[in-house]
Amino acid sequence: MARVVVDVMLKPEILDPQGQAIAGACPRLGFEGIGQVRQGKRFEVEVEGEVDDARLADVRRLAETLLANTVIEDFEVRVEA
């Protein structure tokens, strides 16, 4: 079993109210010097067998069709070290 990580983030032009709420709370909680915060999703996908290019392409397809909604989200796929 190997682990592939898929990070999904809202596209930069899409408003992220969750991230904004966090950034807004920071000064109130005494955290200074925090700029923008954006919240996304992280998926840890266990794949059977070796992670070769074909396998990675599979996961990329999974990310594209299911894990991310490419209308509003970008994603990145990488093998966990």
Added chain:
Amino acid sequence: MARVVVDVMLKPEILDPQGQAIAGACPRLGFEGIGQVRQGKRFEVEVEGEVDDARLADVRRLAETLLANTVIEDFEVRVEA
């Protein structure tokens, strides 16, 4: 501005119904060889100035108090390359 990433995942012993639902959907969508899927959160936090140890400690404290619910979640903080 530097970017610090905080990954938040449910502790391994905590039920992850979202991950289960995704893993369950995979074979139906024709994705074979996918084992467990776990879903977590990824935060991208922009911090002002240089990211030194003190800054990182700040973000770690932020993660602990706000970004993660340490009763059920683990987190990891790292500087984005």
Added chain:
Amino acid sequence: MSEVPGLDTVAVAHENPDTPQPYAELGMAKDEYERVREILGRRPTSAELAIYSVMWSEHCSYKSSKVHLRQFGEKAPENDALLVGMGENAGVVDVGDGRAVTFKIESHNHPSYVEPHQGAATGVGGIVRDILTMGARPVAVMDALRFGPADADDTKRVLPGVVSGISFYGNCLGLPNIGGEIGFGAGYIGNPLVNALCVGVMKHEDIKLAQAPGPGNKVVLFGSTTGPDGIGGASVLASATFDDESHAKRPSVQVGDPFMEKLLIECSLELFEKDMVVGIQDLGAAGVSCATTELAAGGTGGMNIQLDRVPLRDHRLTPEEILMSESQERMMAIVEPSKMEEFLAVCDKWQILATEIGEVTDVTAEEAARGGRLVMTWHGETVVDMPPRTASDEGPVYERPYARPASQDALQADDAAGLARPGTDAELRDQLLRVLGAPGVGDPTWVTQQYDSYVRGDTVVSTPHDAGMIRIADDSHRGVALSTDGNGRFTRLDPYAGTQLAYAEAYRNVAATGARPLAVTNCLNFGSPEDPGVMWQFAESTRGLADACLQLGTPVTGGNVSFYNQTGDVAINPTPVIGVLGVIDDVRSRLRTAFGSEGARVFLLGE
């Protein structure tokens, strides 16, 4: 020795009678442990100790409250409507047209303090399964909440989490939230109260009971897999005071999956409709321990379970952990062998995992006299061999000492006469604004807006009215109305009268909708029963409720007790929350809490 290294089998228990056992850590008193040894005629195995410790915990056995709760049965008013009384998962009342309604309120206080969102969510999940287990379709929920002062730091953590948890779970199940209450008070810092009520509807003939009749019938576990959720929770989490140390240990919390519960509801109702179960039990606080001992005790008394067949989420779980796990969204059914195939097909349709884990057995007369015989194996080796009734029904019963606290006189003497009166218009205005602006009096829309009140399309009355009302059938206009009320301050001043006032308020709220009050449920939130002052409050409170119910003719059909709501030795104000259910023949004639039309005359009734 056992084949599985380290496994504590019955044989091992025989061979090593003196192995020290952690009964105290599991919340058991020494004499309780001694009684287990006496019952078994040997030391318990770890698995047996797990079962007894959860089943005999305050939470499951009602050992401190039982002697007082008895009054609800003894003083119960004559009532033809009562179909199932106290002692089952929930009481059932006849509402006419061959239909019946079941309802109950239960607490999830301590878990909601540890992890507000999940604690409250799983509280809703638990009470909904109780109602489902009776054979009913759950149709609405309510919630009664108490928090520390609105501006206290911990309230900012607890309140939004609790509300989002109830909202998330209830909304996702498609159950309208038709009412509840919110209160604030200093004592609830560190001891929030989360009491959830659920009501369900069924036909008379659909009533299901927790029993396992018929030797040869299969024991089936269905729903979620079992994980390390809330292990030790039943006895440690729910019955012990929170001190700093246990807070630091942070027991593994239960996480709810409302989607799974929704499927479980639909699956179970289809199983009921097709008459495929002869007995059923939900897995609540004491999980597999509770379901197996209660089902066996309610049936032949005999059952064999292959514990290693329980589907796990975490393969490292030991037999005793499986027995104590509080994993949510699980049910146990007793199924005739000839119906197994069809049973599994229904589960498959709803994508519900179902696993046969054992069967009902016959017992000899001698075994029956001892309390039946429940045997559990782990990879072929016997780890449990005990009389199930001794765990489920014959737990310890305490006559806790109680005494009116000496401070009670001073408390009562300090009455309103001593308070300053507003002397000027400005002072009067100021006082009025302070009352109206108090968090417990102010507009609760921030909370109620997060709850779906419309789903199912049968909600006739809900927030902001004093009671909730739902239509219960498509083919008639019959409905039921419900209200919950409690007042910790009144009850602190006078537990007997304060409890009656809470009951009377709920009763009036229901009556004011046009419904006829019919039955009562209650959730009794108190401090430590080991404190004689608290125990006195409890005794007075239950006496007050039983007397009032007798007078107004509504039986108590069930409820729940939550003790140990205290920080150090300071208990919360005693907070019995009383739920009253009424029936209305035609919901179109319901009344709401509002002036209906201009020019209508306003009357004040009563003293």
Added chain:
Amino acid sequence: MTARVGVVTFPGSLDDKDAARAVALAGAEPVSLWHADADLKGVDAVVLPGGFSYGDYLRCGAIARFAPLMSELVPAARSGALPVLGICNGFQILCESHLLPGALTRNASLRFVNRDQVLRVENAGTAWTGDYTEGREILVVLKSGEGSYVADEATLDELEATGRVVVRYVGGNPNGSRRDIAGITNEHGNVVGLMPHPEHAVEALTGPSTEGLGFFTSILSHMAAGSPVNA
């Protein structure tokens, strides 16, 4: 013969019974459809009801989109032949299936909101809104946690320019939706998705009004007018 309107039940659908009741009150015959059957049972139109299909896990509607029934429904809807109304979760499923543009995201308040909501009917020419008049304000129910409609500016402009905004929020934007959009339609006007629940405003006893019934009577009028049905 009266129109037969299918109401789909996915695992986690909640307002399916309510949608069926609204269909019946409008005078049509509700037909229940099961997500796992790739069979539309020859219905004249379909309602994708509200709820939390698949628990709303991952993203609302993301998993339901792949149900076997959807493989029948999507092409029929895309061609303009099959009228489909997606309410709340149904709207989310329509967006995830790319039958409608854009997406629905977390409410700006980050909380679930349940409230009575006024809408203005902006397009009375769709299969589901023909019985309303343009500009009419109706009171229905809004109850959702992820109801904020988003799309890129170009898409929003195009929706506006082609009259594909069907209903808009009036009296305050409850969830941060772009341009107060509460519901939209596809280019044929047969597929309509909206976040609020018209099916909860069909009976005076249980709803804030009966002004949501028009969606369900509209589909009957649409059928009666002999519009292409399952052509």
